[in-house]
Amino acid sequence: MSDIDLHYLSLYYGRAFAGCELVVPGVNRTYRLAAGGDVYYLRLYRPVGRSPAEIAFELRLLREVRPTPGLDVARPIRTVDGADCAQVPFDGVDRTTCLFEALDGRPITDAPEDVALFGSALAKLHDALAGIGGDGARLLDPGALCARAAVSLASISGSEAAQRAIDRCRAEMLGDPAAHGLPSGNCHGDARLANAIVQDGTVGFFDFDDCGFGPYLLDLGTAAWHFALGDPSRTAALVTALLEGYGSERPLLQAERRVLPHYVKLAEVRSLLFLAEFCTLADGLWPRVLDRATNLLERELTI
Numbered sequence: 001m002s003d004i005d006l007h008y009l010s011l012y013y014g015r016a017f018a019g020c021e022l023v024v025p026g027v028n029r030t031y032r033l034a035a036g037g038d039v040y041y042l043r044l045y046r047p048v049g050r051s052p053a054e055i056a057f058e059l060r061l062l063r064e065v066r067p068t069p070g071l072d073v074a075r076p077i078r079t080v081d082g083a084d085c086a087q088v089p090f091d092g093v094d095r096t097t098c099l100f101e102a103l104d105g106r107p108i109t110d111a112p113e114d115v116a117l118f119g120s121a122l123a124k125l126h127d128a129l130a131g132i133g134g135d136g137a138r139l140l141d142p143g144a145l146c147a148r149a150a151v152s153l154a155s156i157s158g159s160e161a162a163q164r165a166i167d168r169c170r171a172e173m174l175g176d177p178a179a180h181g182l183p184s185g186n187c188h189g190d191a192r193l194a195n196a197i198v199q200d201g202t203v204g205f206f207d208f209d210d211c212g213f214g215p216y217l218l219d220l221g222t223a224a225w226h227f228a229l230g231d232p233s234r235t236a237a238l239v240t241a242l243l244e245g246y247g248s249e250r251p252l253l254q255a256e257r258r259v260l261p262h263y264v265k266l267a268e269v270r271s272l273l274f275l276a277e278f279c280t281l282a283d284g285l286w287p288r289v290l291d292r293a294t295n296l297l298e299r300e301l302t303i
Helices: 006-013 052-064 112-129 142-153 160-175 217-228 232-247 254-278 285-298
Strands: 019-024 029-035 038-044 071-073 086-090 093-101 184-187 196-199 202-205 212-215
Touching: 006 029, 006 086, 006 093, 052 093, 071 112, 112 184, 112 196, 112 202, 112 217, 112 232, 142 160, 142 254, 160 254, 160 285, 212 217, 217 232, 217 254, 254 285
Parallel strands: 071 202
Antiparallel strands: 019 029, 029 038, 038 093, 086 093, 184 212, 196 202
């Protein structure tokens, strides 16, 4: 049984939704909906941490992204009244929701050729989103994100070592001359293989919940961070494929290559920030999360 009122949604969007499946639980719930042979995805935005202006900016990005060969995004669908979002009751609280087109394709694998294709598409995405402005753009400032993470972790027992590691990373980044004045623009915010699919050489991106304005390295660092968490014997090859793919569309500056390790660590910091602000972890999980983070943040990363 669905915990979403399909009749209610059908009236909002003018589609006869006949099936509903929860595909991503958690603070941002995502459902796969079926209507007349077509598939859609519904996002229930978390009740805190995203302002209406930020959500509106996310949807503006997806509607105004410039058409680019080899690139696609999951575009939002307006309600029958022309509104960006609907309000849907969930657990006794009205939640902001948005319906998205479903992209066709297969998952992107961690084979080097797929990773290189992902990297080139990420560079295309940055270019296709460039210049789209307006109110509500979240500022993805590395120093501010680190400071906020350290403050948010203060309420987590046993997080002192992680807080100190974050403070050191922030000081190292801000003290590195190469980390200032980097190419910046609208970023995906959670650029990883799981948030994209590919069909006939075209990469489609989805889940722009963390989008904002910041250094493009933020997206590259996020993708590289996921590789760093995997098989260490494959990390270097996958990061190389990512950077070669990206560089085929926009050559990286020497300064960007130099400071990429800072942004791999920033992805770990942002993960801690999200967990501290929006998630309730099971007993015993926080110590493992904090130990992993502290170990990564204190390592000398060679990317």
